[in-house]
Amino acid sequence: MTRLALALVLAAAVTGCGKDATTPTSASTPTGAALTATRLFSGTLAARDTQFYSFTVAQQSGVFVTLASVTATDNRAATTTSVGIGLGVPRGTECAMSTRAVVTSALTPQVREIVAPGVHCVAIYDPGTLPAAVNYAVRIGYFQ
């Protein structure tokens, strides 16, 4: 009986060692690239016009740019008109594009690129084919 009591005391003493405020009590959730940020860039693009949208990426991340819709300004009917979209960094009064493509609207990203942390921009421009102004919506997705 006394042996058992001694063993319990010894076990309790050993078990109590090493406990401090910083000892994790459960598995911590990994932090980092867990959340996806989505920005919507929309407006009206005139013939020969360029517009851009800036956003900040906190860590190295893939950026996915989707020209989601292009519609006529008068009756809002969807069109298959091609426009240019690109990804780059803001410089002066423009977006200096490092990647660009002339595309029609789609459900999947037409431009994708891995970027470093910092401020980036997505531009939409008339590649010289717009007969008139169009409404557009561009979806920008990245990990935050």
Next chain:
Amino acid sequence: MPTSRNLLVASACLLTSLAACGKNNTPTSPTTTTTTTTAADASTTEQFSGSVAVNGARFYSFDVTTYGTVNVTLDRIGGTASVPASVWVGLGVGVPDGTDCSTTASLNTQSGVGPQVSSTLAAGTYCARIYDIGNLAGPAPFSITIAHP
């Protein structure tokens, strides 16, 4: 029945265990490391000119390559029939965000010897913004100098 020897061994184990407790909590002398970062001078100059509309705003993006001081000077504005050169406008520094420049430091100012806006910034991409604060009666041509590391 426990023998005296067994009790002695158990007691020794207990004392050893207890003595080991808290070893990793032994306070150590704090070490103070002081790092002084000196703000770099504005060594690069960029010119931003154009015209700001009534109730409008314009901005210009630039890169700061190292921690340092950014100076923004409104050299000239107005001077037209509808906008006197003494007009007050808003001037600021911030970060490009969306379709505009989100300012972190700004003020209302007239043109003149500056800088009117000065800010110490880390390396990164920033923007200078000029905007109408309700004083413009017509489009106002302007010229801004941005000096940064």
